[in-house]
Amino acid sequence: MRQRTEAPERRRGDLLDAALAIVLDKGVAGLTVDEVAARADVAKGTFYLYFRSKEQLIGALQDRFVGDLTALQQAELDQLRAGDWMGRLLLWMESSLRGYLAHAQLHDALFHHPRAGRGEDSRHRHEADPTINPHAATLVDILEAGTATGDFALTAPRTAAVLLYSAMHGTAHYLVEHGEAETDLVETVIAESLNMCRRYVGRT
Amino acid sequence: MRQRTEAPERRRGDLLDAALAIVLDKGVAGLTVDEVAARADVAKGTFYLYFRSKEQLIGALQDRFVGDLTALQQAELDQLRAGDWMGRLLLWMESSLRGYLAHAQLHDALFHHPRAGRGEDSRHRHEADPTINPHAATLVDILEAGTATGDFALTAPRTAAVLLYSAMHGTAHYLVEHGEAETDLVETVIAESLNMCRRYVGRT
Known part of the structure; x- marks a missing residue:
């Protein structure tokens, strides 16, 4: 056993790391508190x-997963020049699809196991809800800012965010199912998703 | 027990009707073959x-559910004048969202129970796949036809169908979660989904 003096935040992180390894190995159903400890x-x-x-x-593993990816994506977004809202929207869409594909195994283990959405933290049923999902909140921020500056031709940016988040999420699932079989599919779908963003949201 | 001479198709339908009533009452987990019989x-x-x-x-109940709703939707689509592909796209989107809301309880009981997508008929993981889901195939047909006539400004109509199907499906889930709490939400979201279709797919 480790020293009791280990910092609480560090120990909480150790427990989450241990749980993550078990989930990746056996799934959520195979995880027990005994084994995590x-x-x-x-x-x-x-x-x-x-x-x-x-x-x-x-629930805490789900929060950390979404929080980490959202922070990484925010760092990418912060590289773009101030005021480039269309650039941010296109980057959000592309990096979300690629991020989902890169972490599909963990995402599905955490969010699509049988008890997901049925416990006290039913996050995934509300996936497009920015008040629960910070990754969806990033999209709302971009669409609202670009609408306020007049860069985007939207009248209902929060509703547009629900539609675009849903398009991203369902399409990512589709790519996980089909992407390995069809080598060009991922690039074709990403290109078309960007086309959709430009045509739907952009000024013509 | 009924007469053995009952027509096989009729008896199959009776078994499905019995199963449907049990699923609505107890969920898929509570259904047993004994009780259906x-x-x-x-x-x-x-x-x-x-x-x-x-x-x-x-799986057969899922097929019948999707088949019945798709047939109803096709009957609505057939009312539109020949060649009105944008009208068909807008009708597909609106009637899909309204149909989902109207049948959310049965849909979720059939497709979002813990074993869904894990049995031999894992339809729901491929929801946007037109080779499996006839409701998605309807959308592909509309987008391909409207692109062929030049009504739609698409270069990849099958990929556009994955994006629009996903937008519809995820947004319908969102409405099921939030629609009762916010009375105007359903109409606002449907109006914006039609705006998205016009802007993304239509010629400007």
């Missing part, structure tokens, strides 16, 4: 200082 | 003349 080298009682339940632990 | 008033052995397993029965 053993793998993180802490007593089971210590686990419960940080998480009320397995369900809350999975 | 009892409710349809046939011997359990008779059930297995029509369906190999509970999983195949659920």
Whole structure:
């Protein structure tokens, strides 16, 4: 067992890292609190200082997954010149599709296991809701800012965000299912998704 | 028990009707072959003349659900004048969103129960795939026809169908979650979905 003096945030991260490894290996259904505690080298009682339940632990893993990817994407967005809202929209769409494909196994293990959306943290049923999903909130921010400056020809940017988020998410699922079989499919679909963004949102 | 002379198609329909009532009452998890047979008033052995397993029965219910709604939608589409492809696209989008909302309970019971997508008929993971989902195939037909006549400004109509189908499906989920709380939301979202179709697909 590790020293009790380890910083709480560090220990919480260790527990999440241990849980992540188990989810990738066995899925959410195969994860037990006992194994998480053993793998993180802490007593089971210590686990419960940080998480009320397995369900809350999975919710925290979901939050960390979305939070990490959203922060990475925000760093990419911050590279673009100020005021380039169409550039930000196109980058959001492309990097979301590519990010989803790159992390599909973990995403599906965390969000599409049988108990997802049924526990206390039913995030995935609300995937396009910016008040719950920071990745959707990024899209709302871009669409609202570009509409305010007049770069975008939208009258209902928050509703447009629901439509575009949904298009991205469902299309990413489709690519996970079909992308390996058809080598050019991923690039074709990404190009068309950008075309959709330009035509729907842009001024003509 | 009913007469053996009942027509096979009729008896298959009786079994599906019985299964549907049980799914609406208890969910897929609560359905047993014994109860389906009892409710349809046939011997359990008779059930297995029509369906190999509970999983195949659920797959058949999914097929009938999608087939019935697609046929209803096609009848609406056939009312439009020949060659009005934009009208058909807008009708497809609006009637799909309204149909989803009207049948959300049964849809979610059939397609979002824990075993959905994991059995032998894993339709829902491929929801935007027109080779599996006739509702998605309707959209492909409209986009390809309107592109061929030059009414639509698309270069990749099959890919556009994946994007628009995904936008419809994810947005319908969002409306099921939020539509009751916000009374104007459904109409606002449907209006914006039609705006998206016109701007993305239409000639400017």
